[in-house]
Amino acid sequence: MKDVAQWARAFQKVADEYPEKVYMPTFRKAGFKIAAIAAELSPVNYGNLRNGWHVSINSPTRFDNKVASGRGGLSAVMESASRQVNTAKMGDTIWIQNNTEYAGQYEFGLFEPANPGPSSGMHAPEEWRSEKEGKILISQGYSISAPRGMLGDAGVIVYGMVISGRI
Secondary structure, eight states, rough: OHHHHHHHHHHHHHHHOHHHHHHHHHHHHHHHHHHHHHHHHHSSSSSHHHHHHEESSSSSSSOOOOOOOSTHHHHHHHHHHHHHHHOOOTTEEEEEEEEOHHHHHTTTOSSSSSSOOBBOOOOOGGGHHHHHSSBBOOOOTTTTTSTTTTHHHHHHHHHHHHHHHHH
């Protein structure tokens, strides 16, 4: 599976072939799992990027809809995503988004230079700097923790889960 659009087409085919009682629970679980994995793949431990993930139904939001902050943020993000996903009905579109100002840089591999070499660690808080210093963190414009973007990687992972029957 090369991209999320290809995955979406394959998933739509399943929706067309199976009744609502089979499809919708899988659709909701997959939507939630994509949001959860995208947040987990965010290449920061805490902060706006990880806490900026949110879900809406049938239309994207046009603003930074951060639902949490700080170290406990990921659980609040997941609670909000679960509530939203569980409202989805047959024919709905689940929008998983992060409107944090710099999310696109991570999602679409827009880092310049694309291969900056070992990190100086200066972007990290002082207590974590030694963990980052000297390591390759960006490759081909993407963070090494999400080499196809956070949603792109999450979509590929969840597609495999759906096809294998784990969801």
